[in-house]
Each structure stands twice: as structure tokens, then as C-alpha cells.
Amino acid sequence: MEMYKSLFSHGLILTEQIARQIFEVLPEQGPIVVIMDTDGNSQPSDPEEFTRLNISESFLKEVCAKIDDGAEPIITSSNDCSVIATQLATEQNNCGYVFIILPHYSPESTLVNIDLIEMLLNQIGLIARLIEGNNLHYEAQMKHYRVCGQSEIALN
Numbered sequence: 001m002e003m004y005k006s007l008f009s010h011g012l013i014l015t016e017q018i019a020r021q022i023f024e025v026l027p028e029q030g031p032i033v034v035i036m037d038t039d040g041n042s043q044p045s046d047p048e049e050f051t052r053l054n055i056s057e058s059f060l061k062e063v064c065a066k067i068d069d070g071a072e073p074i075i076t077s078s079n080d081c082s083v084i085a086t087q088l089a090t091e092q093n094n095c096g097y098v099f100i101i102l103p104h105y106s107p108e109s110t111l112v113n114i115d116l117i118e119m120l121l122n123q124i125g126l127i128a129r130l131i132e133g134n135n136l137h138y139e140a141q142m143k144h145y146r147v148c149g150q151s152e153i154a155l156n
Contacts, residue, residue, distance in 0.1 A: 014135065015095045018088070018128045019043045033124075034099040035088065036060060053103060054079050064097050073121065075107050075114075082110040084117055088124065090132040098124050 019035040023045045026033060032050055036042040040061060044050035055078045063074050063085045073086040082105035088095040100117060102110060110117065 014090075014093055014128070014132060015088075016043070017131050017135075018095060018124075019045075021127050021131065022124055031120075032101040032103070034060070034101065035096065036064065036099065037096040038094060040064075049103075050101070053081055053101065055081065055083070055101065060085075060097075060099065063099070067097060073118070075110055077107050080104060082107055084110065084121070086121055088128060090125075090129050092132060092136075095128060 015035060015037040022033055022035070023043075026045050032053070033045040034042050034050065040057070042057070042060060059078050063076065063083065066072075066074055067085060067087050073084055076083050076085075080103070082102040084100040084102075085097055088098045098121065100120065
């Protein structure tokens with residue numbers, strides 16, 4: 001039975017793990033990060049503030065469509081916020097999309113800090129790859145234990 005395979009190869013579980021790790025390290029008054037899975041379900045780092053910003057799901061999905069067409073990172077604006085978005089992918093999974101939302105920033109003011117923003121996006125990608133690698137290592141370990149356990153049963 002491949003009970004661990006479905007647990008760790010499923011993109012939704014990986015997306016949730018990535019979001020949890022990223023949201024833990026964000027400063028309280030920092031940018032809002034939104035992780036959107038491939039099904040269009042979004043998880044904002046600060047749900048209350050994200051709701052106040054009134055950025056629509058349709059807007060986010062339009063940005064995702066542009067990313068799917070090959071344009072990334074996307075720098076745009078919505079409701080007095082600068083929005084930076086890119087695909088969130090690892091070597092084995094397309095996890096969805098990541099949005100960095102900067103309230104009260106224009107796209108022009110965002111471009112002044114684009115190096116820092118790109119570094120943040122790269123760090124998010126690194127976190128995703130490390131979590132995926134850890135999950136694959138754990139899955140291989142569980143398979144090994146299962147094989148060893150079956151060998152012991154056969155010997156008894």
C-alpha cells in the first residue's frame with residue numbers, strides 16, 4: 001500500500017506546508033504574502049488585512065493566467081497596492097503561485113526595491129524546494145521501514 005505517497009506528493013499538502021513555513025517568518029507589519037494553489041484556493045499571511053485591501057479573487061486569477069502565459073514575475077497594482085506575483089514550483093511539483101502585496105505602494109515605488117523583492121521570491125522558492133526534499137526523504141525512509149518490516153514478518 002502506498003499510503004505515504006499520496007500524503008507527500010499531493011500538491012495541496014505541499015502548498016499548505018510552504019505557506020505555514022513562510023508565514024511564520026514574516027514580520028507583523030511587513031508585506032502580505034498570498035499562496036494560491038493550482039485549484040485557485042488562496043491562503044494570505046494576514047487574512048484580516050488582505051480582506052481590508054479588497055483584492056478580488058478574479059484579479060488574482062487574471063494575474064495567474066498571465067503567469068501561465070509565460071510572463072513572470074508580474075508587477076501590477078490593485079486598490080492602492082502593488083502586487084508582485086510569480087509561479088511557485090519545485091523540481092517535481094507545480095505548487096501554484098505566490099503573491100507579495102505591498103499596501104500603499106505604486107508599481108514604480110516597487111521597482112525601486114525590486115532586488116529585495118526578487119530575493120524574497122527566491123527565498124520562498126528555496127523554502128518550497130527544501131520542504132519537498134524533506135518530504136521525499138521522509139517518504140523514502142518510510143518505504144524502507146515498510147520493506148524491512150515485511151522482511152522481518154517473512155522471517156518469523
